[in-house]
Amino acid sequence: MDDTQRLGVMHPQQGAVSMSAPENMIQQYNLQPTGQEPSEQRKQEIGDILQQIMTITDQSLDEAQARKHTLNCHRMKPALFSVLCEIKEKTVLSIRNSQEEEPPDPQLMRLDNMLIAEGVAGPEKGGGSSAAANATAAASGGQPDSAIEHSDYRAKLAQIRQIYHTELEKYEQACNEFTTHVVNLLREQSRTRPIAPKEIERMVGIIRKKFAAIEMQLKQSTCEAVMILRSRFLDARRKRRNFSKQATEVLNEYFYSHLSNPYPSEEAKEELARKCGITVSQVSNWFGNKRIRYKKNIGKAQEEANLYAAKTAAAAAAVGHDGQGGAAGYNLGSSQGGIGGQGSGMYMNLNGDNYQSSDNSATPLRSTAGSHGGSPPDIDRKPEDSVDSWTAGQPSLGGQTPLGFMHNMEGDGGEGYSHHEQEDIKRPMV
DNA sequence: ATACATGATTCAGG
DNA sequence: CCTGAATCATGTAT
Numbered sequence: 001m002d003d004t005q006r007l008g009v010m011h012p013q014q015g016a017v018s019m020s021a022p023e024n025m026i027q028q029y030n031l032q033p034t035g036q037e038p039s040e041q042r043k044q045e046i047g048d049i050l051q052q053i054m055t056i057t058d059q060s061l062d063e064a065q066a067r068k069h070t071l072n073c074h075r076m077k078p079a080l081f082s083v084l085c086e087i088k089e090k091t092v093l094s095i096r097n098s099q100e101e102e103p104p105d106p107q108l109m110r111l112d113n114m115l116i117a118e119g120v121a122g123p124e125k126g127g128g129s130s131a132a133a134n135a136t137a138a139a140s141g142g143q144p145d146s147a148i149e150h151s152d153y154r155a156k157l158a159q160i161r162q163i164y165h166t167e168l169e170k171y172e173q174a175c176n177e178f179t180t181h182v183v184n185l186l187r188e189q190s191r192t193r194p195i196a197p198k199e200i201e202r203m204v205g206i207i208r209k210k211f212a213a214i215e216m217q218l219k220q221s222t223c224e225a226v227m228i229l230r231s232r233f234l235d236a237r238r239k240r241r242n243f244s245k246q247a248t249e250v251l252n253e254y255f256y257s258h259l260s261n262p263y264p265s266e267e268a269k270e271e272l273a274r275k276c277g278i279t280v281s282q283v284s285n286w287f288g289n290k291r292i293r294y295k296k297n298i299g300k301a302q303e304e305a306n307l308y309a310a311k312t313a314a315a316a317a318a319v320g321h322d323g324q325g326g327a328a329g330y331n332l333g334s335s336q337g338g339i340g341g342q343g344s345g346m347y348m349n350l351n352g353d354n355y356q357s358s359d360n361s362a363t364p365l366r367s368t369a370g371s372h373g374g375s376p377p378d379i380d381r382k383p384e385d386s387v388d389s390w391t392a393g394q395p396s397l398g399g400q401t402p403l404g405f406m407h408n409m410e411g412d413g414g415e416g417y418s419h420h421e422q423e424d425i426k427r428p429m430v
Numbered sequence: 431a432t433a434c435a436t437g438a439t440t441c442a443g444g
Numbered sequence: 445c446c447t448g449a450a451t452c453a454t455g456t457a458t
Binding site: 431 | 445446447448449450451452453454455456457458
């Protein structure tokens with residue numbers, strides 16, 4: 001603010017009081033044209049001047065106007081004015097030197113970006129809630145219904161947005177008003193003191209900067225408000241929501257149809273994610289949980305497996321020769337037609353190589369056989385041992401031999417369930 | 431109210 | 445970075 005004070009624009013009255021030397025000279029000269037006397041009289045003059053200054057605010061506008069006029073008309077004015085100009089010139093130069101191009105504030109840019117990302121400072125006004133909804137949906141992992149559940153969030157965000165825009169408008173208006181005021185004032189003053197257009201420009205710049213700082217504060221607090229809102233609602237959003245039945249079905253179908261190697265490739269995950277309306281990482285989560293829980297509770301899993309095997313078989317049958325679609329993973333047809341009750345039959349087929357031949361590129365998969373035999377040009381890029389660890393951990397489904405299964409069950413920390421499961425489980429025979 | 435199911439997170443290992 | 449495993453926290457069925 002020292003710049004503005006130096007130029008005497010922010011506080012016109014103050015400008016009169018703390019007048020710069022040349023101006024003071026003029027005034028002094030005007031008051032005491034004949035004064036070139038020793039100290040006594042000098043003191044008197046100073047006293048007068050002070051008195052005048054003290055009472056300057058009491059003067060009426062007319063008086064001030066008249067005084068200004070006298071000042072302008074004074075015979076010495078042009079000469080003094082030119083001196084003033086010279087001094088000013090130097091000052092301006094020094095100011096210019098001290099001026100540097102400031103780069104856009106990264107902090108401000110961050111705030112702006114965030115506000116836009118959050119849909120607070122978006123380009124459209126009415127669409128604030130929709131932008132917020134988009135952000136909500138994006139952050140929630142693409143679950144379509146999550147956005148609806150958080151109308152509260154959107155409402156609050158819209159509120160913040162509204163306040164933000166109102167305030168912003170207010171600031172803008174105030175800034176413009178003030179700028180106009182100052183510019184007028186400077187123009188007015190330029191009659192009595194030299195003010196270059198550039199100086200006015202500069203002053204406008206300074207004012208804008210000041211208001212920008214205020215704006216930044218507004219943005220900052222808006223960001224904070226949004227962050228608080230987010231943390232409150234977004235955390236709630238992170239609450240577990242069960243996937244839709246259909247989604248679970250799709251996932252299970254894939255899982256059980258790729259039971260020998262339930263590690264979907266990235267492409268497969270994307271496909272599944274798309275089908276289920278969830279994210280790829282949710283698919284990954286699901287498969288991670290599924291694998292571990294499948295292993296932990298084979299008995300139950302088997303029922304499920306049969307269920308899905310039946311479903312898939314039915315689907316395959318319905319589709320007929322066309323091997324496409326979700327049922328494409330494996331081929332049940334070759335075994336006894338026992339769908340449903342006969343777990344063993346299912347598993348045999350699930351486990352075998354049968355499905356592989358009918359497997360298509362849409363669901364790339366590295367088969368157990370493949371991993372043990374040669375190295376097929378598979379698209380899957382699982383950790384080298386993933387298949388082995390999976391098959392090794394399995395009771396028998398992926399294992400090549402029943403013996404291997406027995407050993408694995410003993411060794412692999414089957415946890416408490418193991419012996420119980422062994423009774424329950426209908427073990428496939430290879 | 432409780433137990434179980436389930437999606438997400440965390441952590442260690444490779 | 446992906447995985448298995450353990451765990452958390454919530455949803456759901458009883």
